[in-house]
Amino acid sequence: MSLNTGLDFEKVRGLLQERDAREETGAQIPAPVLPDFPSMPNSVEETGLSFSFLCDLAMKTLLAQGQITGGYIADFLRVPYQNVLENVLRFLRDDGQVEIKKGAGYDETTWELALTNKGMVTANSIMDREGYIGPAPVPLATYNRQIEEHPAIWESVTEELLRSSVDDLVVSSRTLAALGPAFNSGHSMFLYGNAGNGKTLLSERLSQSLRGGFLLPFAVEAGGQVIRIFDAVYHEVIQDPQEVRRIKTEEGEKAPRVDERWIVASRPFIITGGELTLDKLELNFDPKLRYYIAPLQMKANGGILMIDDFGRQQMSPRDLLNRWIVPLEKRYDFHNLVSGLQIQVPFEVFIIFSTNLAPKDLVEEAFLRRIRYKIEIGDPPEEDFREIFRRCCSNMNIPFQPEMLEYLVEEHYHKVQRGFRSVHPRDLLSQIKDISGYRGEPPTLTKDLIDTAVATYFVDLG
Structure with a gap:
């Protein structure tokens, strides 16, 4: 079951060839083009998920999809059938939760499976407490380690790269000279000035100078709960290993054995404005879906989050900055699950505050000191x-x-x-x-x- 990403596979092949050429020649490129995927898990233990969690996920999938093959379930969950899902499905069959509806031969991946009456009762009970159905998540600790060990390489943002990203715009050298070091800091920036002078457009263009992509899971698991991170609105897929496997299989080539729970996405650029509320910065448990949706700053990890129209949100600027004092300084954030469990996640986000209001009318100087760079985008001469x-x-x-x-x-x-x-x-x-x-x-x-x-x-x- 592949993700419909609308990938340009020629582009993917070109990026792969560029990476291979770099490895062969030892050529130095400022930022990686494509990161390497984690290896395919060869056991339930190597997925980092509990056996019972995978059983629940398989049963919810059967409940939602009806009669399907074991191979389909493996692709849908993005976990290998051999040594992982086969053990889960055999256990569920032995326990009377799942039955074989149609199958012949030794290839278990082609057998069509369905829930038994007992399995239907169990699956509905599981759905009542945790409703996530989709690609298997990765453990929170694995996600944290990946984000922390592979942050955006802000230092590679050079004057040449910045100029190339705005070459069709009229931007003064003075403005660009101020923006460049701010982007290289990779922390925070405060843009102010009259409306209509390109604060948002400049930020979006300059964000394009971040090269390459980063590894992103569809979801993470913490304390038995699922947090959905991938958002097609913000995350542009560069490489989907499941699609690569499909293409290579069609071409008669051997696909790399990688963990398909991850994709390579371009580094996100997320804009939020006057609609931002404090609750959107916290983990959101959707009572209808019965799983968590990652907050904006977690979706923006590895990229940029722009707070447009700063000062016009429903909360005060002081409240917003207070919420981010620790993350801005410590580079990590805390969230609470409804169970009471508190989790820590990386805060590898470049925050841009943008406003048309006078800085002195928003917050005290002490608060502004916590934002590294304050840059005026003035009226054009x-x-x-x-x-x-x-x-x-x-x-x-x-x-x-x-x-x-x-x-x-x-x-x-x-x-x-x-x-x-x-x-x-x-x-x-x-x-x-x-x-x-x-x-x-x-x-x-x-x-x-x-x-x-x-x-x-x-x-x-x-």
Whole structure:
């Protein structure tokens, strides 16, 4: 049972070849392209999970899927059939929980299995207390060790890499020189300045300078409970070993024996804004699903978490910073399960706080000291504004006319003492396209269209 990831397998092959070439030649690359997968577990003990946990997971799978083969269950749980799942299924058959519905020959993976009446009762009882069905989790300790031993290599973020990530944007050397060391710190950064000057866009672009991927499990197990970590919204899959095995099998090649509970994902960049509440930073036990969903910072491990519109959340900035004082300094976080068990997880997250508000109006200086870098993303100078406008015209297929840009700047900025914002050219030109489309005309730069766009875009706040 493979994950539908939409992988580009040619890209995967290319990355694998690049890694192999690096190993053969000893070439030095700043950051690993693809990490090595853990070895395939050869016994129940090597999975790190208890025998009873795997029995429960297999029974829940049969309850949800109905009559299926042992091989299907192995693929669905992402554990090997030999020496692991075969022992689980034999025990369940001997215990009268599972029966063979259809099967011939010695290949047990092809036998079709189903729950007995006794098994249905047992499986429903299991579901009532723990409802996770999916790839087998890895132990929390194994996950912690993997994250701690393979953090993002922030120090490899060079000026050249940063410039290449924003080469189509207009960014001053001064701004880039401030952002570079902040990213290299790998800890925390506070961005402030007027809205519309690209704080979010810059952060997202700069995050792309993080090379390679990292190993991520679908879920972890702690105290018999499951915490779902993988989130397709935030985690882009680079390599899925189950898909690689399928391809190699189809091509008649031998697949590597690796632990398929892990995938390689690109390092996440997660943005949350005014909707953030303190409870989203804690383990969330879903009463309907009956398992835990990892909080945002745990999903962001190995990557970046951006708190956009900082200061506009439902909690106070002080409460938010208080929640993260220990994680920001110690690089680990604590969470409580409903059972009362407290667990410790790594906090290998680069936190970006972004706000349009004045820093002095948010928190005291003592709190800001805990955030390593404070960087203002200011209004663009007029020269940069003009360059942004020219580029936007090109990108939006609107013929650029220097005299019309001069008219816009003089009439609607200089005369009214309006400040430049990096987002204004894109937005005003979008307005012009909308107005032109409504009139049935091709988008062009005219005084009338500029005046109309300005009138419907800017608001006089008195």
